[in-house]
Amino acid sequence: MNITNFKRIIIVGNSGSGKSYLGKKIAEITDLPLIHLDNEFWKPNWVKTPRDEWIEIQKNLIKAEKWIIEGNYNSTMELRFEASDLVIFLDINRIVCMVSAIKRHGKKRSDLPEYLEEKFSGEFFNFCKRIWSFNKTVRKTIISLHGKYPEKPFLLIKKRSQLKLLLQS
Numbered sequence: 584m585n586i587t588n589f590k591r592i593i594i595v596g597n598s599g600s601g602k603s604y605l606g607k608k609i610a611e612i613t614d615l616p617l618i619h620l621d622n623e624f625w626k627p628n629w630v631k632t633p634r635d636e637w638i639e640i641q642k643n644l645i646k647a648e649k650w651i652i653e654g655n656y657n658s659t660m661e662l663r664f665e666a667s668d669l670v671i672f673l674d675i676n677r678i679v680c681m682v683s684a685i686k687r688h689g690k691k692r693s694d695l696p697e698y699l700e701e702k703f704s705g706e707f708f709n710f711c712k713r714i715w716s717f718n719k720t721v722r723k724t725i726i727s728l729h730g731k732y733p734e735k736p737f738l739l740i741k742k743r744s745q746l747k748l749l750l751q752s
Contacts, residue, residue, distance in 0.1 A: 584738055586749070587613050589669040591645075594653040595660065595725050596673030597717040598710065599684035601746055605673065606653035608750050613651070618644055620654025629706070634658065657724050664728045664735070671738045672725055673746065681714050 586592070586609055594602045594609075603619060610617040623640055624632050632640065641659040644652060645666035652663055664670060713720075729737050740746050 584736070584749070585752070586669065589613075589736070590615065590649045591667045592651045592669045592671060593663045593667045594651065594671045594673065595655055595721075596675060596740075597677060597680040597721070598714050599680035599682070600673035600675040601683070601743065602653040602673060605671065605746060605750075606651050610651055612750070615649050615651050616647070618650055618652045620652060620656055624654075624656065638662070655721050657721055660724055661728055661731075664732055667735065669736045669738065670729070671740065672729075674722070674739055674741050675743065677715055677717060679743070680717070681711060684711070684714055 592609065592615065594606050596602050606617050606619070609615070623644070624637065626632060631637075637656075638659060641656075641662045644650065645663060652667075729735070738749070740749065
């Protein structure tokens, strides 16, 4: 699949699956602007954006002519799904995702606001639980939306080696 033919790409998948990495690489290849949803959602001290405000932010983001949006946020995923012209689903094994998330924990990342600091805490434990339960929660939403919008090109990547092949092509 030639990803350079698409102008509105969403990348979804478990935490630690490589969404941010893939988004950066595709942005380099296509010159499309990259939006990390975590940068848009989190306020200082890990305060969540209120739901109504979050929906408006999403609506404004998808109005643009070109973009790559990486991230899940189940409650607004359908807005992005409907507006996209390519969905990339990183359906990577949850053990791989867990190891990746633990390795990157506490490091400065471009997909999080600079004012946030990750700490090993109860919240990190809850984050790990969400990674582990992804198949029973968010994955179901993604598969359901794929069924609802079957005309959308849908690229399923199950292994990191497939991700590398996509970037090489």
